[in-house]
Amino acid sequence: MSEAVFIIEWLLIVEAIGFISFPLVARFINLPDRGYSISKLIGLLLVTYLVWLEVSLRISDFGLIAIVFALVLLVIISFRSFDPRLLPRKGILLKSELVFMISFLVFTLIIMNKPDIYGPNSEDFMDFAFLQSLLRSAHFPPPDPWMLVRR
Template sequence: MIQFIFWYLTLTLLGLLTFPLAWRLFPALADRGYALSRALGLLLWGFIFWLAVSLGIAQNDTGGLLLSLAALLALSVWALWRAGRGQWTMDDKPVVNGLRSTVEWAKSNLRHVLTVEALFLVAFAVWAFVRANNPETVGTEKPMEIAFINAILRSPTFPPHDPWLSGYGISYYYFGYVLAAMLAKFTATSGGVAFNLMLALVFGLSAVGAYGLLYNLLGA
């Protein structure tokens, strides 16, 4: 239960952190990318982290995660600066003006914001409950997936250690497992629990993504 709460809070804060960037990237959408902000934040954070570790700029540890998160924060601050640059005031502060614009949008679209938040929480919680009652990692590719997650958690650099061939890196696409391992490391979650929470998270993000798609199509 506590790990679910940690994951939920992490993804919610990540979505709020990334929304200014989504606001900048999706000006034509009716919801300015709000429904996609969690997924966008996770993907960008993961890509920055993966790139930094792969290039030797950071290590696969909490410090590397925080460094990558700081880079994502810098991108959001830049987006706020760009959004507020055209709003001239006597004490012109573009970042503050950009933040004010996003807050005003959220207030005027409070129903949509609350719907997205409620939908994500319910979808994430429902599938986490399902996996909690059926947590086995057997069948199809599940053993391989949890092996990759655990290998990434134990590897100081990328590519991660191959769990089947000692001394070699994983020769397979593994970015999705990096996202799961990132959240596991950031929230001090074991690999097995992270595997099941990641399945629930994908379900939750898919639910709000589908809702956001319909909202933007109908609101266009």
């Protein structure tokens, strides 16, 4: 697949998580946009926290099933907290989406032009090591990447 497909896929996932988490965020955030501008961030935080909690308590192994379970739980909680009176105006929504899209595209272009994991004073190798440790672990906390034993 081309890079554009991955970018569009990631963008749609972030938009969906933001849309799902908006009713829950609107309950607690008192901003003119009812928290729509930060619903993507809060949604990503909630999904990752729910996955971490589920895997740390050994309810399930880390993987797609744990992520889908966290998303379904977030959908249920958000659906129960939906209130049509908390919907913001369209103008504010469009401005928020425009800022997000421009920021997303700018940072995507920056990463596309410099995707290297090396450089002076860079911790990217260790970031990559921690990600690999997470992907190889079934439960949290993952093993220390320095102490992984090859089998």
